[in-house]
Amino acid sequence: MTSILWFKRDLRVVDHPALAFAAAQGPVLPLYVFEPEYWAEPDVSGRQFAFLSESVADLREQLSRIGLTLCVRVGSVCAVLEHLRTTHGVTRLVSHEETGNAWTYTRDRAVADWARGQGVTWTELAQSGVIRRLNGRDGWAKARNAFLRQDQVTVPENAQGVTVPSDDVPALIQPDHCPERQLGGRQMALSALGGFLAERGRTYRGDMSSPLSGETACSRLSPYLAFGCLSGREVAQAGAARQREVSGDWAKSLKSFQSRLAWRDHFMQKLEDEPQLETRCLHSAYDGLRGDDRARREAWEKGETGMPFVDACMRYLAATGWLNFRMRSMVMAVASYHFWLDWRQTGLHLARQFTDYEPGIHWPQTQMQSGTTGMNTIRIYNPIKQGWDQDPKGVFTRKWVPELADVPDKYLQEPWRWERAASLAYPGPIVDVAEAARHARSKIYGVRKGQTFRDEAAKVIDKHASRKDPQGHFVNDRSPRQKRPDPRQRAFDF
Known part of the structure; x- marks a missing residue:
């Protein structure tokens, strides 16, 4: 039975749970859809489109090395999926969970409705420490750390693939002038990660605050994590491995880096739990x-x-x-x-x-x-x-x-x-x-x-505030202390 593997913000084959799951079911039709409506939204830009296009091209190369051909289409995801369903008899859709903007949230709900209406099974898998349908923040840090300690998912060998012609992709948004933009793709991501862990990260702790020194001392991995050219788990584990090799200021810098990775998931969890954060004041x-x-x-x-x-x-x-x-x-x-x-x-x-x-x-x-x-x-x-x-x-x-x-x-x-x-x-x-x-x-x-303000603030804290020890929770910390914050406490700064 053929599975459509729908790529979104996960443009890699390494540590890719959705790819491993789809390959285990049978033939895989890898799919990326460039969505014109998304690129008309007010929060996106030409620099992001260029980075994404480079990353998709790199993904095509990654997939070809394991025997799969990426199908690239332009249009509405529901329309593309329906066409592939009718022409290839597909009854299974596999993807990663995504914490995106309001537009992607609405689009995913439309895809869910389409899948139910057409009898298609849609399997969504976690790829980070963000947890769907979380009932509260108690225990979240422990669950997040447990996910990051799990072994990375193995890349399938000799996967069965279904080859489908791709569309030509036009420029869906006006280019913008960003002459010193980072380039997209996993190869560029690995280069940035390797350089940071080998040398640049040595002064991370002391130099990350200044834009002058931070340009090189910071990891510069953020766009590669945002578009999934790297998984958060592989970055955290690579950092932990390097942390065991070094000492002194090097180790302190990598400890700070691990803390930032944890905060990354913490803030993404906020939007996952409260999608209206994009448009409404939290209080x-x-x-x-x-x-x-x-x-x-x-x-x-x-x-x-x-x-x-x-x-x-x-x-x-x-x-x-x-x-x-x-x-x-x-x-x-x-x-x-x-x-x-x-x-x-x-x-x-x-x-x-x-x-x-x-x-x-x-x-x-x-x-x-x-x-x-x-x-x-x-x-x-x-x-x-x-x-x-x-x-x-x-x-x-x-x-x-x-x-x-x-x-x-x-x-x-x-x-x-x-x-x-x-x-x-x-x-x-x-x-x-x-x-x-x-x-x-x-x-x-x-x-x-006033009491009315404090009462609502207490509810916000209960739903969104970190339960971690302020000293930090890291991927290699196996015994994080849990603490419910006092509703009057305000110091949860990143």
Whole structure:
């Protein structure tokens, strides 16, 4: 009996439970569908389409080495599946579970309806520590760690395949200019993983916060994990193996890396449990709190806010498709607090900018950095201080904001204080940094008063907050301590 193996965000053959399952049932028809409706959504971009196209081409090569031919189609998944069902008599569909955006969630429900209506058995398998239909966070960390300790799934040898002609794939979205974007595909992913574990990760713990040092010290695996060129399990196990070989700062850096992998699954679980996170404040008291000042938003998007370090980060992101975590937090927080912009609009812009856009991480983080969860610490970054702290010599700022080339070092992060500021081809700050922070703090803390707020916050914590020991849970920690948080606690920051 032929099984359609539907690839989504799992573009590999290594540690691929759905592939192993389908191959064990009989002939396999591997399928990837480019969906025009998806590429019309407001949270996707040309840089993501280019990365995906490269990864699908690489997947085709991977499959050919085990005797399978990838069928690539363009159109609605339900229409493609129905055509293959009628022409090849397929009665089984196999795929991995996916925690995607609202559009893919709706599409998957449509596929489920199609499968039931046509008598097709759809088997969805887990490929990460994210758990479907979770009844609560108690015990989640233990279950997640147990999944990551399991042996990786073996690649089938000499699998039986069904060959079906592919479509030509047009450009489904306007290309965008991202000259320093990472390239897609498993070979590029393995190169990044090998380089990180062999050398680049040595200073990860100390260097990941700065965009200058983080560019090389960070793993740079995020787009490959987002599109499934690597499995989270193989990355965690490779990191754990390397961790056993090293000591000192090396070991501490890899321990921090394992913690980040755990947090990755933790945040994806939030969106899995609450799909409305993409469009609604996690705590309802924050709905309607902010608006959309278009002039401020466009200045932020273009890197023309008059705040040098913020502008440098936004321009760097536009050119590379990547930004280290701390700076992602800062640019989102500045947009939400200093510019008082609603997270839904600014979150869409950042989603399009990130080559590694992973909805399950992006939207919970967007809300957390905007202070709308009701349970996280309110963190209002000082963008001037961040510039001095993370770019003390001004190398990063001057590279990406060349208009400031002649500004003396002591004025670099506050060029409006320089006596020759009027001569610069660079705008003044669009808000007063200190005054905007005071206004935001007053507004955001004003919402957090009263028993009604606390009662809803306690429910949010019960459903979404980490139960782990704050010291961290790692793939090689076999005895994680479990702890239910006090509903009044707010420090669940990533």
